[in-house]
Amino acid sequence: MTRAFSGIQPTGDIHIGNYFGAMQNYVKLGRQLGKQAIFCIVDYHAITIPHEPEALRRRSFEAALVNMAVGLDPEQVTLFVQSAVPEHTELAWIFMTQTPLGDLERMTQFKDKAKQHSVLSGLLTYPVLMAADILAYKADTIPVGEDQVQHIELTREIARRFNGRFGEIFPEPRAVHAKDALRVPGVDGQGKMSKSKGNTLGILEEVGEIWSKLRVAPTDPARLRRTDPGDPHRCLIFDYHRLFSDPALTAMVETECARAGIGCVDCKKFLMRGVERTLVPIQDRAAELRRQPDAVLTALETGAREARALARQTLEETREAIGL
């Protein structure tokens, strides 16, 4: 692993599923790789479905702000907004001219999205832009979820085909999953936490708001009365303890729930300690950054300059190789 690339969707509505499932891993990657950890807020990707201009601008800014608030340090890593580096789209065009239509039509994510929206051609060519995002930096390591594996396969294919035809320029990147990939459950107890399901605990949500959601959240359905012993392993709140609470408290609630030593309301109140300890500092940093938007924008400009220097070099090689 020498250089990693991650695309971050421009959304401000970041929830604790995103935080524990992806962002914490990004922060760790940033500490390991420094400037070789490239984080790109992918606004060009975001416009492949209908959008509002002001909302997009705001969301790109929010994405930067929230990622910085959770610990992605723009002085340590490379953090920028995709559209500030036009080399991404230039390389994507070049790759499009070399990519069979059938390769794109068979992407399962395209097929799924095409059912929901009227299909813009950008939705079809989205994975080619993703290949360009990655290959512009010759990144070899791509931390992604299961749903992106097919796109990374296509990226490898695009690199392979290009190298075969025009000479070795691009390394074939590898998709890496966090080994202990977490799946944070939604507060409704109905499976995975997801924006689209409206069952989230937002990372910037007020602690009081979070409490009002947790207070009514389901627990072990077999525990009807305070005096019934519960099964923590069938309880959402215990899953959250494992994310938020220290090991001693987690062990305590595990034991005490199972022998009806504590009730569900107590257990939820204990959980709030860890929630506050985790989220309040993030929210304070976010508020601090919001008071100095120029600092965020300046960090993104610097990031774009750093990224662009790398991408431009790849584009020069690429153009040379294909006779442009």
Ligand code: ADP
């Ligand atoms: P959402 O499902 O809310 O739309 P995204 O699809 O934008 O979230 O996911 C952004 C990142 O957060 C991805 O890396 C994804 O794997 C991770 N992620 C999203 N929801 C969860 C969850 N409930 N548990 C763990 N990781 C998650």
Ligand code: NA
């Ligand atoms: Na999703």
